[in-house]
Amino acid sequence: MKTIVIHSIHKGEGKTKVAKELAGYLQLQGNNVLLADLDFITDSHRRALGLPSSPNLEDMLKDIDAQANHKPYFDIKFSAEEMDNYLLTHSSGIRVLSSENAQYLSEDEHIAQKLRTVVRNLKSLSFDVLIVDTDSTERDYNQAIFNEADQVLIVMDNFRYNVKDVKIFIHKMQQMDFSTQNFKIIFNKVPSPVQVTTEDIEKDTGLQVIGIVPVLDRPCQPSSGTEDICLNVADPKNVDFITAIKEVVDGLI
Ligand SMILES: Nc1ncnc2c1ncn2[C@@H]1O[C@H](COP(=O)(O)OP(=O)(O)OP(=O)(O)O)[C@@H](O)[C@H]1O
Numbered sequence: 001m002k003t004i005v006i007h008s009i010h011k012g013e014g015k016t017k018v019a020k021e022l023a024g025y026l027q028l029q030g031n032n033v034l035l036a037d038l039d040f041i042t043d044s045h046r047r048a049l050g051l052p053s054s055p056n057l058e059d060m061l062k063d064i065d066a067q068a069n070h071k072p073y074f075d076i077k078f079s080a081e082e083m084d085n086y087l088l089t090h091s092s093g094i095r096v097l098s099s100e101n102a103q104y105l106s107e108d109e110h111i112a113q114k115l116r117t118v119v120r121n122l123k124s125l126s127f128d129v130l131i132v133d134t135d136s137t138e139r140d141y142n143q144a145i146f147n148e149a150d151q152v153l154i155v156m157d158n159f160r161y162n163v164k165d166v167k168i169f170i171h172k173m174q175q176m177d178f179s180t181q182n183f184k185i186i187f188n189k190v191p192s193p194v195q196v197t198t199e200d201i202e203k204d205t206g207l208q209v210i211g212i213v214p215v216l217d218r219p220c221q222p223s224s225g226t227e228d229i230c231l232n233v234a235d236p237k238n239v240d241f242i243t244a245i246k247e248v249v250d251g252l253i
């Protein structure tokens with residue numbers, strides 16, 4: 001299974017949107033997709049796929065806690081049947097490990113190891129693709145998640161200050177001897193004309209830009225209380241948006 005982690009330097013750049021739409025596109029193309037929401041910082045209504053809020057990441061973390069009393073984290077392994085208890089099923093067929101707002105988890109001194117254990121167990125399942133949504137903090141638990149990824153996609157808009165911040169972020173990671181070789185960039189919510197060119201940012205960051213996702217002109221309308229209850233890639237009217245997501249997928253292969 002291929003593991004793709006979605007991250008951004010600032011909040012609100014479109015990680016969740018990209019993660020869901022990428023998962024939706026791949027699922028509609030006939031892949032078995034697992035989408036994991038490992039963001040326990042952001043308000044959950046901002047990321048709901050129109051699914052119930054339980055079971056979720058916290059349930060799995062509680063069971064990891066129980067096992068950690070008598071074995072090391074790397075030895076904590078759940079069977080496919082056990083993992084099934086933590087997963088929801090979206091109407092598109094995407095299986096989802098959901099997450100609720102649970103900021104207290106960021107105070108847990110073992111959270112990095114626990115999240116790594118979560119991702120390792122998700123990776124052990126037989127899906128074609130695992131897509132992981134993250135929060136935008138610079139915490140070590142996100143680095144633990146990057147470590148489990150085949151590819152890390154940095155979602156950003158292309159305003160000048162963002163380009164500078166991505167450059168600083170990549171530089172810091174490299175100074176810590178963290179390999180950013182499998183990191184790639186997606187421009188999201190890009191208006192025209194583009195503020196910073198692809199060539200400029202590739203030169204500045206050393207990362208490849210694999211897609212430019214436009215602002216959705218006709219996003220699906222959520223029904224009650226939840227946002228993004230539907231997948232925009234499933235609406236053939238969103239021609240430019242679907243083309244952009246396809247380009248991202250092509251850039252991942
Ligand atoms: N391409 C797009 N076209 C239109 N709206 C978009 C697009 N990408 C994201 N948005 C909207 O921008 C807002 C922020 O996006 P999203 O929640 O995906 O960002 P995020 O990086 O996950 O934020 P957070 O850091 O809070 O988790 C949402 O309202 C989302 O619907």
Ligand SMILES: [Mg+2]
Nearest residue numbers: 015016042047
């Ligand atoms: Mg998000």
